[in-house]
Amino acid sequence: MNPSTPSHFRRVWLPDLITALGLALAPFILPQLGFAQDTINRILVLGLFGIGFDILFGYTGLLSFGQAAFFGTGGFVAAYLMTNNIVPNVIVSLLIGTLAGALIAIPVGLISLRRTGIYFAMITVAIAETFFFLENSPLAFLTGGENGISGVPSPSLDLGFVHFTVTDGRSMYVFLAVCFLIGMMIARRIIMSPVGTILMAIRDNPVRARALGHAVESYKLLAFVIAGAYAGFAGGLLGVMQGFMPPDAFTFDTSGQLVLQTVIGGSATLFGPLVGAAVWLYLRDFLQATLHLGAAWKLVLGIVFVVLVAFLRRGLIGGARDLLAYLMPPSKALTVYPAPLSPLPLPRTREAFSGPVLQAKSITKRYGGLYANSGIDFSVNEGELRAVIGPNGAGKSTFFKMLTCEVAPTSGQILFHGRDITGTDVTDVCQMGVTKSYQVNQLFPKLTVHHNLMIAALGEGRGRFRADMTRRISHVPGVEARIHETLKLMHLTDKSETPVSDLAYGEKRRLEIGLALATNPTVLLLDEPLAGMSPQERAETVALLRDLRVGRTLIIVEHDMDAIFGLADKITVLCEGKLLAEGTPLEIKNNKAVQDAYLGGELD
Amino acid sequence: MAKNSDTKNLGLSRRSLLKSGAQLAGAGLLPVALARNAFAETYPALGTFPAGSAGASVFVGLTTPLTGTYAAQGVDERKGFELAIEHLNAGHALMKKYSPLTTKGVLGKQVTLGVADSEAKPNTAVQAQTRFITENKAVMIAGCVSSAVAVALNKLSMREKVIYLPGISGSNDTTGKDCARYSFRECHYAYSAAAALAPELIKTFGKNKKVAFLTPDYTYGHSVTSSMQEFLKPAGWTTVTDQVAPLGTPDYNTYLLNIANSGADVLININFGNDAVNSIKQANQLGILQKMKLVMPYISPFLSKQAGPELMAGVYGTTEWWWTLSQTNEMAKMFVDEFKAKNGYTPEWGAHAGYVQVALWADAVEHAKTFYPPEVIKSYESGRKLTTDMGEVSWRAEDHQLVRPVYIVKGKAAKDMKSPDDYFEIIETVAGAGVMQKPDAFGCKLGSAT
Amino acid sequence: MLSWPNFVSQLFNGLALGTLLALISSGLTIIYGTLGVLNLAHGAMFMMGGYAGFLAFQYTGSFVLSVIIGSLTVLLIGVVTERLIIRHFYDRPPEDQVLVTFGLGIVFVELVRLGFGSLARQVNPPSWGAGVVHLGFLFYPAYRLELLVIIALALAVLYYILYRTQLGMIVRAGIEDAVMVDMLGINIDKVFMLVFGIGAMAAGFAGIINAPVLALTPDMGDDILIETFVVVVIGGVGSFPGAILGGLISGEILSLTSMVNPAYSQVMLFVVMTLVLMLRPQGLLGAKSRT
Structure with missing residues (x-):
């Protein structure tokens, strides 16, 4: 028996189980709180989009304002393939869209990652705006320009023993929840992998990370590509979810809202974007449908947002954690450090050299x-x-x-x-x-x-x-x-x-x-x-x-x-x-x- | 009213009994009050039917831009819808002129209107309307100020099997390549505007003119430009430049300079909303309006109010409707008076389109005698003559475009205005049938109702 | 439209467009340079300047007076915003600063919409700005020619404030080395408040004097904002001369490329910005330390 099995289960599989449980219960609990099924589905798509962004921003410290470029690219590639019957299988199309998001992130990353901070953010904005232009104008014959691509089919899975077809909002939820769960499981493993550790190192101190023997630029590009892949996948899901791939996917608003939801929910949590999207979409519906604020909904939401940013320094999840820590101070348990798992590596082999x-x-x-x-x-x-x-x-x-x-x-x-x-x-x-x-x-x-x-x-x-x-x-x-x-x-x-x-x-x-x-x-x-x-x-x-x-x-x-x-x-x-x-x-x-x-x- | 609806239901249940006697063998024993349900069961569930019309009221979802660039038009459109729903629920005399079968509400049910801000974004509109459909079981959805939203909601209407009424949508696509069995467009559009306007321009300015276009860079803009070019070409009009500018361009001077230096006789400006206001204003400052005739083929609501008579004087264009029709038409007068009393300003064509669409929908549903969408669509497609403030109109069954007149207007100089809102003179009313393309010319495939 | 008269016209138009962008961008850049805050509400400041001027014009009927009242209003809005909100974000991570200004931008736009509605409002050029000026084959709106002079004067005033006054010296020193300024015991609080106010006022002033050209709508600042980003990045973030150079270059790109293919002119701006950043990462006139 591997001595680490119990702690490995607790650290890795237990959160996945809890996530799965949460996803299974959500469609029964959230509607009681006034969430529409369609809203819940959208939250999942945005949450998935946000997972990749959180790896890029929350864990690697790269604030991109141009994720719409990959969201749109993945979405339109997938939608195009499906609606033109090039790749009729929805899942395969989605995966190709994911790949497109990742691939396009390579050149974009190579250009934008040469700079950091505010410059990086601005280059990503400019590149995303260029993508929007390309979609809207020169490539309109493929993308439908401002009309987008309609008639994106719903997924239908035949696993041999079970046939699953998405027919309504509920079954779409099941499909999206499975996608989200898989996306979250992969993301959590990335974060717990050596790569995840190095990404956090880059966020906290890129100079030292470099000096400790890690190729910082390559890892940044990797994070950028991961975020691109998640964006591409989520973009494809948006099209599948509503049967329509909207041109808005490429706009600055899409990128901006992603940053917004991530910060509201709490960055470097992976779940933050999901929570942020839930709050944002819920308030949006609530202010309009329940309070009947008319055009003033945006003003109120703007004020709520400013207040949230001002008072919740680490987002809702961060705030909840702080509150929890305040209510239940962690017991001063001894940190039991596991015994060495494998023998120390041999000293570095030295080249035969005297002098x-x-x-x-x-x-x-x-x-x-x-x-x-x-x-x-x-x-x-x-x-x-x-x-x-x-x-x-x-x-x-x-x-x-x-x-x-x-x-x-x-x-x-x-x-x-x-x-x-x-x-x-x-x-x-x-x-x-x-x-x-x-x-x-x-x-x-x-x-x-x-x-x-x-x-x-x-x-x-x-x-x-x-x-x-x-x-x-x-x-x-x-x-x-x-x-x-x-x-x-x-x-x-x-x-x-x-x-x-x-x-x-x-x-x-x-x-x-x-x-x-x-x-x-x-x-x-x-x-x-x-x-x-x-x-x-x-x-x-x-x-x-x-x-x-x-x-x-x-x-x-x-x-x-x-x-x-x-x-x-x-x-x-x-x-x-x-x-x-x-x-x-x-x-x-x-x-x-x-x-x-x-x-x-x-x-x- | 109660009596009226009872008899109607009785009649209906009798018909449904005939339709499927075996199925409803026991229904004859049911009290009259329950007969209504028996009737509903004869139509299979489809979209929000029968859930949406099971209660005492039905829900209608409206999305228009309340914030963002098209908010001015969106808010006006919303007010038109609101007035129509109010009239419908009250059984107002004006509503009855449009929909003679209407008593109060639709099929005796009160209509509730839900409103959401679309921000003129297709994705937001789809999101809000989906919510209205799934949560509120909307029996009809409506609204848009841009064709991108109209096309997106056309597709949604097909997917969800809910009737959709666009609002302001000028693209040929809306009842062309992206047409939908569930969608019905009331307003005129790029092609009919161009077809109606071109002969008037040729008549006024003569043959062999040089034209400069200022085109917003999206499908709608390009389709208006190409439609205009198509109709002006036979008279020898040539395009000397087509300046394509992105939506929301803050400064048109760059494009206008190119136009000023192009030697054109006529400037055809396709821009809409604030883009139209800014481009005209800047063209005037550059002295272009003194050198060239300005034509706005598709005038956006409030353009004249925002740009003012000094810029709009002498401008040719088409509009869906203009309030001075109220001087000659009783229904138009009632609409203008009612609208003004409620909202305190003179309505423009977004509000008008909203009102008329709701009225014609009520008429279609009343004639169908059910909310079951395929029946409502059949009623729309029947080719029935409809009475409106624009005269007699009818729906074209093949593409769901209303066959309706196009109004050609010319901007008045300030000195000729008889009242503050008297910006335009209607110089020609072009009958609809003559200015429409063949129904399948733009590749319209309506799709199935079920 | 490739012809010599058009080329010269566009060259000149680029200059006019460029100076306006330069003025708005200089506000953005001195705020960022001094406070380290990228102000996403800068477009809203431009818009509020226009509306403040519009309101003043309704009451006074004097264009000059409206410009003064409008500018001061935006200065006040800037100072109050800094005092009440921005101040608490100096020790927060940059993304929080970006987000709070983004939120403020929404609030400002929607407040104006609540007050004035969405219909476009007009401010007509003053009587001395009517008509078209002919200079040989070149012709240009009179007001825009005057605008060129007005903006040049405004930029000169900004230059004077930044390079000839004590406040300016502190601001410039702060751009180069904020820690040092702190150590010198200068009341940095007051300086920051003033810089934010002046930066906002630059945008507000641009909003008013540009009102006769551009119809006023609550959303008018949105499109300008992204263009000013590009200007600032090309010129070098935090550099006042850089904002001017970046503005002029951007204006010329927008104008000249429109002769070849107008649909691509805005994208060319982004392409040029990316090229500049690849070849000279700190921007044309940016300091190396601020990257």
Whole structure:
């Protein structure tokens, strides 16, 4: 028996069962609350549309205002195929529409994902408007222009033993509910897969995600394509649901409403868009049909919306969770951490190579007319613990960034195992086994400690990019073991399930080092690991650094001279961007030039 | 009234007994009050029938744009519908002129009107009407200000087997390639407008003119333009430019400059709603209206009120109806008076179309003596002559287009206006039959009623 | 219509169109640059400017007076909106800011619809703006020529405020480095309120002076909004000179492409915007840091 079975059931299958139960009960409960059957069906379609968008926006942090492009594309492709009898099978047409949404998302993503934030949002708007124009004008002979495509057939399934034909709103609901359930099950597995974890990492800290060996751009594109596929599928369902594929599917309003419903419901919940759509459509009907507000319905809905955005910071689901947490504070149960699931992976296979593991040849970095580093030669041997010191402004951080290829040198070369890696990106360098912990914490603040370390540990077994969207993380070899080991090393085991934002400063510092460590590097660079720690934490960390050097090459920038002189095999001194001296701690202590440099500045 | 409906029901039940005696062998024993149900059972359930007409009242669903670009026309249209339903329920004299069999309500049932905002979006309209059909069991749905919505609801009416009355819809498609057995269009449309207007233009301006078109970029716009071109071509009129602008263009100057530099004699502007107002206003400022004659083949309601007589003077166009008909027609006068009394302004053609559609629907249902849709459709298709404020009209059975006159109007200068709303002079009333295409010319296939 | 007279006319028309877009966009861009808020209610500000001017014109009958009253009204609306609502969103994620302004946009539009109805309202050009001006083969509405001058003046005033006053210095410093301005202990609250007000007023002012060209309807701001987005992105988000350059480029694209195929002119705008972003991601005159 797999020891994880019960928790796996609880985490994965139980929510699916609850979702299925909810979907089964909804048509009996919602009408009592005044929901029309057609409204319920629409909510499901919009909810499905929203699942993909939530993966893109809620989990990956990419706010697109152009999802209408894929909704419309999928819908019109599916509707065209069905109504022209090219692909009479409704399900197959829907799947082709889904594929169309996904495929069209690739070029759109390649263009729009070059930018982030508000620029990204605006490019998506522009591209979606272009799609609307294409549908409405040059492609009107296919799409019917402003008339859309009518006569989209209802699905009819023959599974051999049971024949299911959609005839009315109720049976349509059954069909849509099954679609929604499948869509939700897939989405939940994506979120729980390694890909889902990395998407959240990108949302919280793209810079660090990149430095931990994940090809951020590829994962963003993947999220964009997933959202495109969901949009395409939902678009097709809209046509099937009402027998008519409306041109409005392509308009800015469609994209805008999607964002609206997601935020009202709560983003990064997957169910948020469904809840948001329910509230939005219900209020719309209620204000018009029950309160008879006439044209003023929109004004009231606008006000309600502004109030919701103002007071519910995390949407309705987020608000409900907060309320629940307030009413029922979580019991301080011990976080029982499961035993390692599989043995630790073997150390990275090293290429047969003798000589310096990491080498810099005359590297220079110039910012405008300012030289941050000039002509530094540097070489570290396998298994060495090297310290890099220097007064403030000596260019240590820039030097470190060049070693890990975060910034490219203006001139000079960087060699890893004798191979020129100059100009390689930081992701590849991490994949080779060289990584760095940061002077200023670069964590994933919304996620737990465990999740943070997982992001780091995933790089090793999966490479820079892999679309293993339905794989369980526990099935990625070595990940849980690596997290477990790192937690223990960094004394964070009992904080495993704590969100990073709740950690004390010293704990955050330890996690910062732990992130770098969890990538299982052969060369580990630490940028001021002791900064901001209490004396006791310092002592602990120094002891830790001693343990870490077993089987690794360590390069440390540090201000704490006492610690460094006791630790390092060799010390490199930088001053004003140049190499000042290099030698054993004793040599450095007695070096005249070093003493002068520090007398001019600070002497620790 | 009660007596009236009782006798009617009796008569009907007798007929149904004859139809299927075996089935209803026991029905003869039923008290008179229950005979009505017996009758209903002779028709199979279809769409919202019989559920929609089982109670003391029937529900009618209306979607018009109340917000968004076409809200002005939508609100007016809504008021026309509301007045008609009110008249229907009260058994008003005007309603009885349209539908002589009407007493109060329809088949003795009061009519409830549900209204929803379509925002002029097909998807929203379908959504709202579906709700009216499934939740309120609407026996008839109505309303639109754009043909995109009309076509979408045409299809919905076929799917749900509920009668649909479009409202304002000028596209040839509505009773052409996208026509529907369940849908009946009252207003004139691109083709009939063009066919009626072209001879008048040729007569007024002469042969061999150069024309510039300003066309909104959607199927309706293109169909008006091509219809106009078709009818003007024989007289040697040539198109020097066709400026196609997206809907909702804020600034037409770009397009108008191209027109100004095209050397055209006549500007034919197809735009509708606010787009029409803006394009005319900007054309005037560019001095185009001094150089070219402006023609609006399909004048949108309130265009003159919004643009003002200084822009509309001398403009040629067609309209579904104009209120000055009330000076010569008693029914039109009653409509204008009633509408003004209720709403405080002079109705335009959206309101008129709304009213007339409801009245003719009531007439069709009364003649069918049932709400069973195929029977109502049969009644519509019977070719019966109908009395309206536009004179005698009739439904064309093949495509469900009302055969009705097209009014050619010319904008009055401010000095010639006798009252604040006296913007147009009706210069010609063109009989409907002569300006319609052959029923199948646009590929109309009505589909089945069941 | 490819001909020399038409080409020159369109070139000139592009300039006129461009300056108007530049004026509206500059309001959007300084708000975003300073406050970091993408104001989706900016189109509604443009619309409310028009209606405020219309109302003022009904009472005063003076076009100039309406422009002044209308502008001040929108300034006030902007300031109040910032005080009551926008202020509470500065520490919220950008999507919340976008959404609250989106919601406010709906509220403003529907409030105006409630008050004025949906029928288009007209403001006629002032007497000094009637008629058509002929410049050789080029002819153009007189009011639009004057509009060009008025907008150029308005942009000059904005330039003066941004580059020659203390407020402007703070605003520009804030665009480059908001943290630094904060550290200098400047009363950023007041600055933000004023910037939002001035940004809104730029749109409102454009709404009034453009009212004689464009009939007033509650929805009139919707279509303008997306065009101003494009302008701002082409020019560089947060850059005042960028908004002007972006406006002029957009105006010319709309005008010149219409000669070849008018149906495609609006789409060309989006194509050009995408191209600009691919080649120069921060926009033509945008600062690299604001991306």
